Each structure stands twice: as C-alpha cells, then as structure tokens.
Amino acid sequence: MTKRKMFIRMITASLTRRRSRMLVALLAIAVGATILSGLVTIYYDVPRQMGAQFRNYGANMIFTSAESDKDFSRDNIEEAAAVISSGDMVGMTPYRYETVRIHEQPIVAAGMDVEGAKITSPYWHVEGEWPSSPNEALVGEEVAALLGLSTGDTFNALYTPREDEETEEDVLNMGVDMTVSGILNTGGSEEEYVYMSMEDLESIVGGDPRFDLVELSVSASQEKLTSYVDTISGGDFGVSAKLVKRVTQSESTVLTKLQALVFLVTAVVLILTMICVATTMTAVVTERRKEIGLRKALGASDKSIIKEFMGEGLLLGGIGGIIGAVLGFLLAQFVSTRVFSSSIAFQPLILPATIIISILVTGISCFLPVRSAIEVDPALVLKGE
Amino acid sequence: MSLLELKNITKRYGNLKALDNVNLKVEQGEWVAIMGPSGSGKSTLMNIIGCMDKPTEGEVLLDGADIAKVSDKELTAIRRDKIGLVFQQFHLVNYLTALENVMVSQYYHSIPDEEEALMALERVGLKDRAKHLPSQLSGGEQQRVCIARALINHPEIILADEPTGNLDEANENIVLDIFRQLHKEGATLVVVTHDPEVGEIAERLIILEHGVIKSETKSSAADDAVIK
Numbered sequence: 001m002t003k004r005k006m007f008i009r010m011i012t013a014s015l016t017r018r019r020s021r022m023l024v025a026l027l028a029i030a031v032g033a034t035i036l037s038g039l040v041t042i043y044y045d046v047p048r049q050m051g052a053q054f055r056n057y058g059a060n061m062i063f064t065s066a067e068s069d070k071d072f073s074r075d076n077i078e079e080a081a082a083v084i085s086s087g088d089m090v091g092m093t094p095y096r097y098e099t100v101r102i103h104e105q106p107i108v109a110a111g112m113d114v115e116g117a118k119i120t121s122p123y124w125h126v127e128g129e130w131p132s133s134p135n136e137a138l139v140g141e142e143v144a145a146l147l148g149l150s151t152g153d154t155f156n157a158l159y160t161p162r163e164d165e166e167t168e169e170d171v172l173n174m175g176v177d178m179t180v181s182g183i184l185n186t187g188g189s190e191e192e193y194v195y196m197s198m199e200d201l202e203s204i205v206g207g208d209p210r211f212d213l214v215e216l217s218v219s220a221s222q223e224k225l226t227s228y229v230d231t232i233s234g235g236d237f238g239v240s241a242k243l244v245k246r247v248t249q250s251e252s253t254v255l256t257k258l259q260a261l262v263f264l265v266t267a268v269v270l271i272l273t274m275i276c277v278a279t280t281m282t283a284v285v286t287e288r289r290k291e292i293g294l295r296k297a298l299g300a301s302d303k304s305i306i307k308e309f310m311g312e313g314l315l316l317g318g319i320g321g322i323i324g325a326v327l328g329f330l331l332a333q334f335v336s337t338r339v340f341s342s343s344i345a346f347q348p349l350i351l352p353a354t355i356i357i358s359i360l361v362t363g364i365s366c367f368l369p370v371r372s373a374i375e376v377d378p379a380l381v382l383k384g385e
Numbered sequence: 386m387s388l389l390e391l392k393n394i395t396k397r398y399g400n401l402k403a404l405d406n407v408n409l410k411v412e413q414g415e416w417v418a419i420m421g422p423s424g425s426g427k428s429t430l431m432n433i434i435g436c437m438d439k440p441t442e443g444e445v446l447l448d449g450a451d452i453a454k455v456s457d458k459e460l461t462a463i464r465r466d467k468i469g470l471v472f473q474q475f476h477l478v479n480y481l482t483a484l485e486n487v488m489v490s491q492y493y494h495s496i497p498d499e500e501e502a503l504m505a506l507e508r509v510g511l512k513d514r515a516k517h518l519p520s521q522l523s524g525g526e527q528q529r530v531c532i533a534r535a536l537i538n539h540p541e542i543i544l545a546d547e548p549t550g551n552l553d554e555a556n557e558n559i560v561l562d563i564f565r566q567l568h569k570e571g572a573t574l575v576v577v578t579h580d581p582e583v584g585e586i587a588e589r590l591i592i593l594e595h596g597v598i599k600s601e602t603k604s605s606a607a608d609d610a611v612i613k
C-alpha cells in the first residue's frame with residue numbers, strides 16, 4: 001500500500017467512522033454553499049428576470065415628431081422602429097390625442113393600438129374589458145366620475161375641430177355613439193382620458209391618420225438603449241426618440257441595490273460558515289488531543305499532522321460544496337419560480353466555483369484550529385488519565 | 386558502547402526536580418525494569434528516553450548521539466526510527482481498525498505494508514481481530530495491538546510505561562509472554578511498572594525515588610522464565 005492510499009484511508013475513516021461530529025461541520029458547509037450558489041445563480045439570472053419584470057411596468061422609450069409642428073406618419077414610425085433589432089423589441093403602441101366633446105364636456109380622446117397598449121402599459125388596471133370591437137372605449141376613471149359613466153353605458157363623442165381646421169359637416173353634427181367597455185384605473189393622468197382604437201378615433205375626427213406619440217417597450221441594456229435613441233434621433237426618420245428615464249433608471253438602480261444585497265448576504269453567510277467550521281474544527285482538535293499526541297509519539301512530523309487535519313477539512317469542504325452546489329441550484333429554481341414565475345437558466349460555471357469556494361473557505365477556517373493541533377505535546381500520552 | 390546512556394540527567398519542573406542527577410546505561414538486548422512510588426519520576430524518565438522530552442541538564446546518548454542537543458524535528462525523526470512505545474492506556478486511534486492502527490506507525494516510519502502489519506498482529510495472537518475497531522476489542526487485546534504497533538518498525542528500544550497496569554492477571558501474562566519472546570529475540574526493553582512480579586522478570590531492576598536511582602539489582606529470572 002502506498003503512503004497516499006493510507007493517507008486517504010485514514011482521513012476517510014475519520015470522516016465516516018466519526019460521523020456525528022463531522023456531520024455538524026458538513027451541514028454548515030453545505031448550508032453555506034447552498035445559499036452561496038443559490039444566491040449567485042439568482043443573481044446571474046436576475047437581470048434577465050428583472051428586465052422582463054420592468055417591461056411589465058411599461059414603455060421605456062417614446063417616439064415623438066422631430067419637428068413639433070409636423071405630424072409623423074406610420075411610415076416614419078416603421079422605419080425608425082426598424083433600427084431596433086426585432087429580438088429587443090417587446091411592444092410598440094402609437095397614440096393620437098384629440099379633444100372631443102362628450103356630454104358637452106371637452107375630453108381628450110386617445111386613439112391607440114389596443115393590443116400594443118396591453119404590452120406597453122401592462123400596469124393599466126381595467127375594470128370591465130379592453131375595447132375589442134368597433135365603437136368601444138376604455139374610459140379613464142376621472143372621466144367616468146365626471147360624466148357619470150360606467151361599464152356598458154353609451155355616450156356620444158363629438159369632434160370639436162381646432163379653429164384653423166376645416167371638417168366635414170356630417171362629422172361635426174352627428175358625432176359617434178360609443179359603448180364603455182371598461183373603466184381605466186392607473187393612478188396617473190391616464191384616468192383623465194378616453195381610450196379607443198385608432199380606427200374609432202379616426203371615424204370620430206375624420207381626416208388623414210396622424211400620430212402624436214409612440215410608446216415602445218425595448219429589452220436591452222442601458223448602453224444599447226442609448227445607442228438606439230441616438231441612432232433614431234440622429235437619423236433622417238423625422239422621429240425624435242427619448243428614453244423614459246423613470247423606468248430605465250430605476251431598473252438599473254434596483255439591480256445595483258440587489259447586487260449589493262447579494263454581496264452582503266453572501267459575505268455574511270460565508271463568515272457564519274467559517275465561524276461554524278472553525279468552531280467545529282477547534283472542538284475536533286481538542287477532542288483529539290490524545291490522538292494527535294499519539295501520532296506525534298509515533299513519529300508524525302508537524303507537517304503530516306497538518307496534512308491529515310487539513311485533508312479531512314478539505315475533503316469535508318469538497319463534499320459540502322458538491323451538496324451545496326446541487327441544493328443551491330434547486331433553491332434558486334424554487335425562488336425563481338416563486339418570485340419571478342419563470343425557471344432559471346443553469347449556470348455551468350457556478351457548480352465548480354461553489355465547490356472550489358467551499359474548499360477554500362473550509363481551508364481558511366481550519367487553518368487556526370489545525371495550527372493549534374501541532375502544539376500538542378507528545379509526552380501527554382504517558383500522562384495517566 | 387551502550388545502546389543508551391544517561392549522564393547526569395536532571396529534569397526540573399519549576400522548583401521541582403522530577404529527575405535528579407540520574408545516570409543509567411542500557412545495553413543492546415537488555416531488559417530493564419524501572420519501579421518506584423508514584424511521582425518518583427518514572428514517566429519523566431520514559432519521556433526523555435523516548436525522545437518526547439529533553440532533560441534540563443545532562444546528556445542522553447542513544448547510539449552515541451546526544452539527543453538532548455538536537456532540534457524538536459530531529460527528535461521526532463529519532464523517535465520514529467528508534468523507539469517503540471507501549472502505554473498504560475493503550476492509545477489506539479479509535480476510528481481505525483487494529484490493522485490500520487499498526488499501519489499508522491508504518492505510515493509515519495516508511496511505507497504502510499498490510500502483509501507485514503498482519504504478521505505483527507499474528508505475532509501477538511490477534512490476526513483474526515485485524516478488522517476490529519478498538520471499541521470492539523478487550524483491554525488485553527488493545528494492549529497487544531499496541532505492542533504490535535510498537536514492534537512493527539523494528540525499533541532499537543521498546544519502552545513500556547505500565548504496560549500491564551490496566552490488565553487482569555490473564556492478560557498480564559499474555560503481554561509478559563510476548564515480552565519474554567521479544568527479549569529472547571534480542572529486543573531491548575525498558576519497562577516501567579508498579580507490579581513487583583513484572584519488575585522481577587526483568588534482567589535488571591532499577592528503583593527510582595524522588596527522582597534519584599535508589600537501587601539497582603540484577604536477576605537472571607528473565608532467562609529462567611524463557612527456559613521454563
């Protein structure tokens with residue numbers, strides 16, 4: 001038998017035949033490694049998850065006309081939107097705003113792409129239904145209160161032309177009858193408007209289609225978003241693109257805070273694990289003073305004592321690391337499905353990284369206790385006790 | 386040249402002189418017993434002979450080399466190569482089998498050899514207990530494992546501190562028989578004991594009192610015992 005085989009036989013015997021004590025240390029390492037790998041897995045997956053979450057909070061880019069007095073057409077919009085790669089584009093909703101008279105009150109009516117708005121304004125809370133057929137409108141809560149409208153009611157929308165505008169007489173006189181499909185509740189200025197499909201607004205207002213604003217939801221990094229905006233605004237599209245600062249900035253602020261939190265928790269967990277392992281190893285060394293004295297009496301050098309205890313510690317660290325890496329992925333998966341309701345991407349690098357870090361952390365925590373082991377006096381084996 | 390020679394050894398613990406100007410020679414193949422009341426310095430003497438401690442004053446010559454002057458590291462090497470130890474409390478590694486315990490000694494000395502370790506166990510009549518853990522062995526059996534371990538690297542001196550102190554009559558006899566056998570084969574034995582019977586079997590009996598050698602008697606009982 002080689003020395004190495006005997007070494008392995010001794011340290012595995014120590015771990016397997018002295019289970020209870022080593023189990024505590026193993027548990028500490030495994031729990032530490034689980035939380036470590038779980039957090040890091042979530043951390044790496046979170047930008048992806050968070051991106052999807054933040055898009056739920058609406059558009060992060062808007063298009064307006066490059067020149068304020070000039071409208072922009074569907075062609076302008078489509079050309080400008082083509083700059084954004086289709087993989088990054090989540091949704092796009094053009095809006096047109098016109099003032100109409102409802103129950104003798106001037107109300108802003110907004111024409112939009114209903115399906116698009118569902119994506120770019122997912123936080124809209126609709127009591128009732130979104131407009132799905134012609135002559136249906138989504139009425140902002142404030143408007144509904146002002147006019148006494150509720151879901152299912154009908155109202156007449158009459159176009160009030162701008163002074164310099166000429167309109168056809170029949171439109172002016174008759175207006176269009178609309179049904180309230182639902183009441184819109186957002187907590188914002190949207191509640192002051194009446195929303196309907198672009199076609200319905202055009203039938204009320206008449207004339208050529210035009211657009212005031214396009215809201216876009218784009219999934220890309222801050223740098224990429226900025227470069228899109230610069231390309232579009234700088235290009236000859238007749239379109240001015242802006243980032244909606246509120247959402248995009250909070251996205252990165254939250255990510256930065258999350259990152260800090262992950263680091264903090266990881267550091268705390270690592271320190272707790274180290275304390276636990278160091279405590280256990282100190283107890284193990286104290287418990288085995290006799291054995292250490294004996295080994296020294298048999299001629300073990302300080303080096304081989306250190307090697308044996310470190311060997312046990314590192315083996316423990318490796319086993320704990322493997323358990324932790326597997327459990328950590330399951331933990332991340334669990335958290336991800338619970339919090340983000342989506343499964344997590346497996347990060348192959350985290351597995352070996354967790355094992356290596358576990359071994360390192362265990363090694364560091366074992367260092368001091370093992371140092372104290374070599375101070376044991378071999379003469380103690382002759383002391384009667 | 387004597388195998389072991391102690392010259393004017395004094396060991397102080399603070400003001401207490403555990404050993405006071407002790408002179409002792411042990412020849413190759415000799416069987417020496419050391420007796421004396423508790424606290425007389427027997428274990429202290431064993432520690433020094435066994436290279437686990439150094440005297441405060443004096444010279445310890447083992448194979449002519451003064452071990453009082455070498456570094457702790459060299460002392461460890463000398464202990465590993467030249468000394469076989471048997472203890473009153475056996476001191477086996479509790480999570481290793483009898484066989485593995487013997488092999489630990491080989492491991493530190495040179496290379497573990499399962500065959501040879503098994504033969505050493507066979508010598509002390511424990512071949513069939515090789516795979517047992519110390520907790521599965523009786524006290525006498527544990528002491529025999531301890532002796533097998535002390536023998537395995539063919540040490541120049543076997544030191545035993547109260548080897549029969551924790552054993553009953555029957556087991557004491559088994560251990561003493563092994564010692565007789567070893568002595569016959571030419572091993573050098575230094576045995577500390579409280580038991581006059583054990584002391585009398587040795588070729589030479591040294592009585593220690595208050596750290597001083599009180600008397601030395603020679604007997605031929607050891608040879609007689611083997612002849613019997």
Ligand SMILES: Nc1ncnc2c1ncn2[C@@H]1O[C@H](COP(=O)(O)OP(=O)(O)OP(=O)(O)O)[C@@H](O)[C@H]1O
Binds near residue numbers: 384421424426
């Ligand atoms: N490490 C130590 N520190 C201080 N005093 C010690 C130490 N070791 C031994 N002594 C003292 O030295 C004296 C001799 O001790 P030693 O252990 O050699 O006695 P002993 O003859 O082996 O006794 P016993 O028969 O009880 O084993 C005792 O008075 C003891 O208290």
Ligand SMILES: [Mg+2]
Binds near residue numbers: 382384427428429
């Ligand atoms: Mg003693």
